[in-house]
Amino acid sequence: MRERLGAGDLSGEPAAWTVTAAPGGRAVHAQAGRRRLLTGTAPLRRPREQDTARLDCTGLGWVHLTPLGRGNCLVQAMVPGPAEDPAGLLARLLAESGLASGLRRAPRTAAALEAAPRIHRAPAVPPAAGRGGLLVVGAGALRQDPLSGTGTAQALRTAILAAAVVDAAAAGTSASALCAHYAHRLRAAHLDHLATCLRLYAAAFGSAAWRDEIDATRRALRRAAAGTLPGRSDRAVAEPPQEPPPR
Incomplete structure (x- = not known):
């Protein structure tokens, strides 16, 4: 501009x-x-998942998958406070939510953003x-x-x-x-x-x-x-x- x-x-x-x-x-x-948004990317397991966003909830927070195209997915989760190990906590939430089955693996790295x-x-x-x-x-x-x-x-x-x-x-x-x-x-x-x-x-x-x-x-x-x-x-x-x- x-x-x-x-x-x-x-x-x-x-x-x-x-x-x-x-x-x-x-x-x-x-x-x-003080809640934080955990966010990272991961590969989808099946091509047909590339046009579907998914949301689930666990006792610790909600988890959301947003397809990005080319077989990748944005993985986000909301937790009620700071996270020392964002990637580890995101993997745990994925497993507890059942959404992990749609991914080849959990995100290897993740950021925790004030939300x-x-x-x-x-x-x-x-x-x-x-x-x-x-x-x-x-x-x-x-x-x-x-x-x-x-x-x-x-x-x-x-x-x-x-x-x-x-x-x-x-x-x-x-x-x-x-x-x-x-x-x-x-x-x-x-x-x-x-x-x-x-x-x-x-x-x-x-x-x-x-x-x-x-x-x-x-x-x-x-x-x-x-x-x-x-x-x-x-x-x-x-x-x-x-x-x-x-x-």
Whole structure:
């Protein structure tokens, strides 16, 4: 995009807005939990498996196979916390889930990526004297659970909304009001996503490790629902009832 834009603005003035997906710094986000996404690749056992994605669940997490073509498969699993041996844990989850039968072998290497939902604390800052405004988009603004299938869509929505903020500000609408609206839209999406995660994981997992994650999600939902934005209160999302402990 930079090459297509060429030299851009040659006026020497600072940019009116900075739009970024990498704001930097861990403290700028509010995160709900410590869960990790384990991910690696492995060869499929049968050619006919190349057009079918598969999902299964074990006591420790869910496992997902996504064909990549040419006989390879993306293997992903969600676990409730950090993993010292991602490849070993991924192989164990595959075996427990029954999905290992569709692969020639488990992934030889795997990465463990932070995957708990999170939201930027200040995703939109209006321009002020001597500096431009800031709009955070993509996963830098709002990260959602990989299993939800909504992460890419939300990333695109933040980019579209950020473009609308810049256009409206250039047309004379209050930048402060626009930034408050942008932050409100992200917080509303985050609230809805946390409620969905809470319903899903409270129903699917009963281990102590997942209870910690479920409690973290519940606390984050309460904090987010209680938060307000300038001049506008967020609508609280009703919390789903707690599941009874497993016998």
